[in-house]
Amino acid sequence: MNSDAQSLTSRMLLEAFNHKPVAFVDIETTGVSPLNNRMIEIGIIRINPDASVKSFTTLVNPDQPLSYFIKNMTGIEQSEVDEAPRFEEVSSEIKSMLEDAVFIAHNARFDYSFIQSEFGRFGHLFSAKTLCTVQLSRKLYPAMKRHSLAHIIETFQIPVLRRHRALDDAKVMHEWLRISGETLGMQTVQDAILLLMKERVKKTAVPEEQLSSVPAVCGTYIFRDTENRAVYVGRGLNLKQRVWSHLHNSSLRPKEKKIAELSAEVEYFRTPGELSAFIKAEGLIRTEDPILNKKILRYQKSVACTEYTTSKGYKSVRIKPMLKTDPLKETVVGTFKSKKHAVRALNSLSREYCLCGKWSGTGTDGQCSGPHTEFCKGACRNEENPESYNSRFDKAFKNIRFQEWTFRKPVLITEQGNSDSVGTAFLIDQWRIQAVIHFEEECQNVSIQDEGFSWDAYLIIRKYLNGRKKNLTIRQLTEDQVRRLLTS
Incomplete structure (x- = not known):
């Protein structure tokens, strides 16, 4: 792209966003889940308010094995990412490239949620206005049947050196916007961008100071409306990141838009770890019956x-x-x-x-x-x-049947946080949670809550018993120990 064309593209975008910087972002990952998978490469093209352009790319060590599919698709080898810096080591450079910028990506929700998760893993909050080029393509070219990056490359004859590499794919988006500006006119592209941003940004009645007070810790949260009814229950390793993601992302899905529209306040509960957060959320969904948690519908056809x-x-x-x-x-x-x-x-x-x-x-x-x-x-x-x-x-x-309870006695599963003196324990027998014990220092609070079998609880507990037991201790109890625990 020559400098005049690049300058024209920069001007078109800067005018659309009131001269805020913009950043074209693409990432490659080990899979599709921001919670379970990790980033392996990021590429960013930043356009500053003075129209200057800066690029950045790096491989990232995911501390996970790359599948054959990912290696074959990207051409990235395990040895390359094993030698690359971890996200935390390059986070300051990435933050600098994204700071105050409109986040532009193809299927923006995917890239945005992964970057949020990566920052959240070490307690940092990332939030930005986003523009999805898939949605922009649908606005600009409604007659086109497909809007994938591969289809855009083919349709607009955009040269790409290495497909499914982060910086190269970011360059494709930048070039596609240049071509669109030239063929459709800058004003048409700007109008489509403004319309998309206007459609997505939803105001919320949740006070900003309340949102700011949510800590970056593991836990569960509940949004409520003006009449104190539960709107939505969620959980996360980083409460601040999760709560803000519902309300401060311009590429909101219909559910997030509804959360933003209905919510008037947010309440949160710290937990020592993921298991406690899962079980707390499941209990809140069962007792509060939130408007937007489709608990019953989830199993209606099952x-x-x-x-x-x-x-x-x-x-x-x-x-x-x-x-x-x-x-x-x-x-x-x-x-x-x-x-x-x-x-x-x-x-x-x-x-x-x-x-x-x-x-x-x-x-x-x-x-x-x-x-x-x-x-x-x-x-x-x-x-x-x-x-x-x-x-x-x-x-x-054999491999799909309901997993039988393998313990001969009730078990106490204890999950501890950063301090050994703070945690939550669950008394469980035959997959039923019979009691929850919260302890801090010398104090403990026992809540008896045996409400019978729950499919949600079964799936949560099975996952943790069969998987990693980080921060968990499991101990079988005698009848006498159970009795003393429940009466203490």
Whole structure:
């Protein structure tokens, strides 16, 4: 791009944003989740108010292995990121490049949320106005069916040296805006930008001083409306970052826009770690019934496959609504998002393990016919020994069945924060949270809350028992120890 064209593009953007700096940003990551995955490369092109342009790029050590897919897509090798600086080591340079700038990215929510998470991991808040070039492309070129970066490169014949490398992709966005300004006119592009920004920025009634007081610690938060009704419950490793992200991001999703519109105040609860934050949030959603947490809808279509034995001795499956299933009273061999997903999985297992269509829950009545005759060994005609059939049935559902409680006694799971004297403990038996104990120094507060089995609680506890146990200690208790704990 020659200097005149670059200057024209800079002027067009600076005028659209009242001469605020702008930054074209692209990142490469180990995956798609800002919570579980990490950044491996960042590229930034900053246009300053005086129209000068500065570029910055660096690889980032994610402290995670790169998958074959990521290495193949980006061309970045594990050895390269292992030798690269960690995000915290280059955070001051990145912050300087993004400071006071409008954050421009293709699918901006993705890049923005990752950068927020990276800053949040060491207690720093990042907030910026954002402009998504996917949405801008839809405004400027409504007749175009696709608006991916690959499609834009192909359609506008934009040369790119290394696709899926951060700085090169940032340069593509910059060049695309230049071409759009030349072909459609600067005023058309500016008007589209202003319209997008106006559509997204939503005012909130939550007082600024209240938002500023939210600490950058792990915990749970709840937004309330003017009548003190719960609007939304959330949790995060960095409360300040999470709370601000709902209200101060111009690329807001419909849910965030609604949170901003309805909320009048925010309340927060510090927790010693992630497990406590998860369980606290689950409890608040259950008791407060927030307007925007779709707790019931989440499992409305979900189904459970429960096991029963026929009069002939064959193990079989029933499909029933998950919310009407109690896994402590029934044998659950699998859970699925919908009946359609369940039938698809059961058909696949039937083929792989030669299960009878009549008894495997796939809806066949009477003797097997059609495709089931290919793999049925005659259970529906009483031609196969039930023991042989049931052995294959157990193998088929081994990896997806409801996880049985493996402890012989109730357990106390303790999660401690930065200090050993502060933490939260959970008394759990058969996946049910029976009590929560908060302790600080010599004081402790016991809250008895056994409300039966909860699918949310089961999924949370299972995740932590099967995964990393950082800051967690697990201890089995005798009946006498449980009694003394609950009466202390």
